[in-house]
Amino acid sequence: MMNRTAESLVAEFREEVHNKIPPLKAIVEGERGWLQATLSTPVQRNHSAVWWIRSAHLGTLEKLSTMLRRDGPYESLELLAIARNIFENLVWLRLMNRDRQFGIVFYAQLLRNQIESVQAVLRKVADEATLFDAFEGLDSDAMETKFLEGMKAARLPKEEVIREAIAAQKLQSDQLDDLMRREFSLYAGQATQNGYGFQAHLIRTKVIPEYESRLHELEGHKRLLDAELPTMIDAHHLGLASASKWNWFDRASDVRMDNQYRFLYSFTSKLLHAIPLNIITDKELSFSEMIMVLDYIVISAADILKAIRDFSYPGQTRVIDTE
8 A cells, every 4th residue: 555645645636636627627618608508598597407517516626726736734724624625515516416406406505605695794894884983983082082181271382282182092093993903894994094984984885785786686586596496396405405504414425425424524523613622632633634634635526526527417518618
């Protein structure tokens, strides 16, 4: 048996995965271009299982091409994140190969993900606008308060009162900037430059309407899909398409990957999550564990390429994108 090292496995990944992505990607892009010409309207494409399966193939190939690009070394958490992502990606592709109805399930879950993501951003930016309004009052009040106090005391020259007021305003501004960092604001930099009040105004008049428009568009796609779903997929897949929580163990079991689930998630739980075992014991994979995880990444990524090559459907037309 070959004595594998981290370096040899990374090199094998590049040979068995990276080097084989371009020709496979040309096939997927060519076929997807053919589908786009055949399915001439956005609704036809959105309601086509094959369209979404080929879209998933293309996204998968693009993602794989970004993995293990440097020589290393790789941290344990990084390798586990890659391994888990590849595992879940492979589950999806094998489900799609087993039954094309999973292309529609994929689209339904995609819409759910997108809607939830936009809703989360809307809540975040609305909260930021409210926060900026509060900070605007504090920021402008600091200099005015200090100036009035100095003038009432009447013991300092006017120039000194102004200097103290400016210093107080700077101190207040620095404190607000520190508070802003702790809010993990998306628009903190712009607020510092534009002023808190004006940035709140920009969020409400520019940013929020754009996200609301995007949300309205996604909800429209979902309504169209929901109306057609019962005629597109059977009851089992309809339940999966409508599920608010995706059960990875059950879906892995559907394609006989439950053993991989148990093996992989035991490592990720131990090292990715701050459970007591993670806090007080080793924070890194051992050498043998690292080799095993890297080996899993290489083999499973190759399995992903095979799953993409093996996909077929009635009326399939092989087209290669030569650009």
